[in-house]
Amino acid sequence: MEKINGGYILLARQILNSEIMDKPPMFLKLWVWMLERAHHKNGYKGLKRGQFLTSMKELQDAMTHRVGARIVRPNSRKVRYMYERLSNCHMIDRSNVSEGMLITILNYNKYQDPKNYERPSELSHELSHELSPLYNKKECRKKEKKNITPHSPPTENDAPKESDPACVKPPTKEERINQMAKLVIDYLNDLAGKNFQHSESSLSKIRGRLNEGFTVEQCFQVCKNKWEDPDFKNKYFRPTTLFRPSLFESYLNENGSKQKMSKQRAKMAATVELFARRYHERRNQDRCDRQSDF
Numbered sequence: 641m642e643k644i645n646g647g648y649i650l651l652a653r654q655i656l657n658s659e660i661m662d663k664p665p666m667f668l669k670l671w672v673w674m675l676e677r678a679h680h681k682n683g684y685k686g687l688k689r690g691q692f693l694t695s696m697k698e699l700q701d702a703m704t705h706r707v708g709a710r711i712v713r714p715n716s717r718k719v720r721y722m723y724e725r726l727s728n729c730h731m732i733d734r735s736n737v738s739e740g741m742l743i744t745i746l747n748y749n750k751y752q753d754p755k756n757y758e759r760p761s762e763l764s765h766e767l768s769h770e771l772s773p774l775y776n777k778k779e780c781r782k783k784e785k786k787n788i789t790p791h792s793p794p795t796e797n798d799a800p801k802e803s804d805p806a807c808v809k810p811p812t813k814e815e816r817i818n819q820m821a822k823l824v825i826d827y828l829n830d831l832a833g834k835n836f837q838h839s840e841s842s843l844s845k846i847r848g849r850l851n852e853g854f855t856v857e858q859c860f861q862v863c864k865n866k867w868e869d870p871d872f873k874n875k876y877f878r879p880t881t882l883f884r885p886s887l888f889e890s891y892l893n894e895n896g897s898k899q900k901m902s903k904q905r906a907k908m909a910a911t912v913e914l915f916a917r918r919y920h921e922r923r924n925q926d927r928c929d930r931q932s933d934f
Contacts, residue, residue, distance in 0.1 A: 647680070649672075649675045649676055649752065650751060650752050650753075650754065650757070651672075651675075652751055652757070658729075659729050659810075660726075660729065660731070663725065666703060666714070666722060667722055667725065667726070669703065669705075670699075670702075670703060670719075670722050670723065670726070671726065671731065673702050673703075674692075674726075674732065674743060674745060675745065675752075677692045677694065677743075678690050678691060678692050678743070678745045678748060679691060679692055680752070688744075689748060689749065690744060690745040690746075690748025690749065690752070691742060691743065691744045691745070692742075692743055693737070693739050693740050693741065693742055693743075694740060694741050694743060695740045695741055696716050696719065696720075696741070699719045699723070699741075700713055700714060700715075700716065700719055701713075703719060703722075716830055717826075717827060717830065720823065720826055721823065723743075724819055724822075724823060727819075728811045728815070728816070728819060730746055731745070731746060732744060732745055732746060733746060817847050817850050817851065818843065818847065820846075820850055820856050821843045821846035821847050821850065822838050822843065823856060824846050824856060824859045824860070824863070824879075825837075825838060825842060825843070825846070825879060827859075827860055827863060828863050828879065828882075831863055831864065831867055832863075832867060832873070832877060834877075836878070836879055841879075841880060842878075842879035842880060845879055845880055845882075845883035845884065846859060846879065846883050848883070848885060849883050849885075849888055854888070854892075858892055859883070861892060862882055862883070862888060862891045862892050863882060865891055865892070865894045866882060866891055866894075869894075
């Protein structure tokens, strides 16, 4: 049989019971793409097995897809949201390096090693043993009763393992809020072209507003409102000011009145300039008419 080029990756059937199956299909596509991109051995450019370098543009290109004849390319905020969720599920670890973005697949050695999976021969041997006519039916009934009895206490083998993706503990409320605060800072950097770090002084301000009941979308709206204010963005556009407790709500309730006033002023200036130009045209015309009379 002809060999298949390109190698292979392993997907454990346990993934059907993992948290990623409760999310939109794009998450599974991103996860499979990351498994395919991860290096299968150590040494390449100093990377370890299960790691790879990428960038936001490459992630967006990989997640681009077609809906009918239309090409859909997710924006950076949506891609960032997806890999942050994978990180929260303890499936990947992400860090920024000089070469770009370093992605590490957690538990890669365990789930990408064929030796850690049951072999078909082992399964067929077990099934043939259970279906053999020489098999003791009394022991079979005892075994089935032991496995099916709803009130039988769990054994050590039945206990979930912490390394299994399906048994990973969900993130706590503090962890979720901290991840959302980091997402707000990333949005702020994308919007303004800045490079604010995930420092405690910035994150604490955002976490405070989220703990007060404000949403991530409202934090985004404050960033957008103040970015459209030219006087503010040139002097005070930073997390510690945007999310200050005494000012946040007033920033949120701004409806762009300053922008409307600036537009009205520009319109008024254009009107004044138009009338001035017409006045000078009429004045020059009258002067020409008087000269023609002489």
